[in-house]
Amino acid sequence: MLLTTKNKEDLLTGLFKSAKLLGFDYFAYGLQLAVPLTAPKVELINNYPDQWQKLYQENNYLLIDPTVMHGTQTTRPVVWSESLFSDSRSLWEDANSNGLKYGWAQSTYGKKGVSGLLTLARSDDPISEAELIKKTPLLVWFTQLAHQGLQDVFLPEMMPQIKTTLTSRETEIIRWTADGKTSYEISVIIGIGERTVNFHLNNVMKKLNVTNKTAAAVQAVILGII
């Protein structure tokens, strides 16, 4: 499996092909960021039938998808089943009628609040216990590889802030700010003018593309800068 490419097309082709080799016609991956907190960005990548993709989006199935719920709770793999979808019958039935009958999903949590959910599915041939026992290690490994690869490709464009670097003074000041100190207090603590503190804070806000200290501090924490 050659998943080391940084090229988007090649990566996706490789993933779809690998999914096929693992016995699944469909490959789907959802990448979710922690930000913005009030409406986290989500990117969906898959080779599902167009009609199903459309249905899924129109009905906002993402919000009630039990495999997504499961993935936010734990990184343990889960196999699609009648009971799993008991609280979302319409989703289950629509999926079935679009040829999505048997599936396997696992989520991953990364740094910087990034989480991913990989799903493999097919129309025929239920997933047996024996198949699971045999393939689980491969599937888990595949999940890791896919997560890594897709994150590398999609994260920079989904989260441009990720590339920001702060100078040492900026880091120092945003850290104190995150602890709740005012500009004046920080100026006393590190022995510079209050005006200078605000100057640095301003630069941090520009770099992180936000309009106030609060958002800057939160971003810095989420990005792991401080």
Place this chain on the structure above:
Amino acid sequence: MLLTTKNKEDLLTGLFKSAKLLGFDYFAYGLQLAVPLTAPKVELINNYPDQWQKLYQENNYLLIDPTVMHGTQTTRPVVWSESLFSDSRSLWEDANSNGLKYGWAQSTYGKKGVSGLLTLARSDDPISEAELIKKTPLLVWFTQLAHQGLQDVFLPEMMPQIKTTLTSRETEIIRWTADGKTSYEISVIIGIGERTVNFHLNNVMKKLNVTNKTAAAVQAVILGII
């Protein structure tokens, strides 16, 4: 191993005893919080000789301890060795002369920015490759149990904020705040008076024991409230 007690004394006694059973005279555990960001709280628990504890603290060895450095980078276990301590000779020599010669350490990352580092050490009998192969699974398991137990006991008193719960309105408002919205903007978004937004923000700040929005939003993110 009975590590299910919530009683501090019993837990420590149990841990020390278990360490002994695993072949180590000394048990040490460091618990570090993410907050305050500028001076993260640290709690050290161990049964090292008093003199060594004193030395360690006086010389601020925590800041240059290579096992600590390693633990912040990765959760892979590490065995004490001459080369590991090559950049901190005095620490290594002082440890040796206090009977701390052979050791094993592993860190763990938990939720809410909590991380722990468990160390097992002894004076005699080097840790052989064979011993490692045989004991690693046990040691890793022990680390998990110790981390869980110690976190349960020490976290509430180290991090009283952890018990805070916000009402749904408060959560909603602090989330928008963390995204950088002003009180007025939030009042428009959710359709209430600006005064009311500030009232709720005030309550959040009181609950989290901070004095401004910025610190409140950062706390909320770190605590996983939003």
Place this chain on the structure above:
DNA sequence: GAGTTAATTGTCAGAATTGACAGGTTGTGC
């Protein structure tokens, strides 16, 4: 019905932040 929790709104003064105008210093690498 009494007590509790959550949510809402009012006013106002003092403090802090934000954005926009610039300009000067220090150290590093080519």
Place this chain on the structure above:
DNA sequence: GCACAACCTGTCAATTCTGACAATTAACTC
């Protein structure tokens, strides 16, 4: 020597936040 990055400082107006004084309404539990 010169470009460049990082750091430091100045003023000022408009906006925003913080803390302190309360008070009312709705929903739920006992």
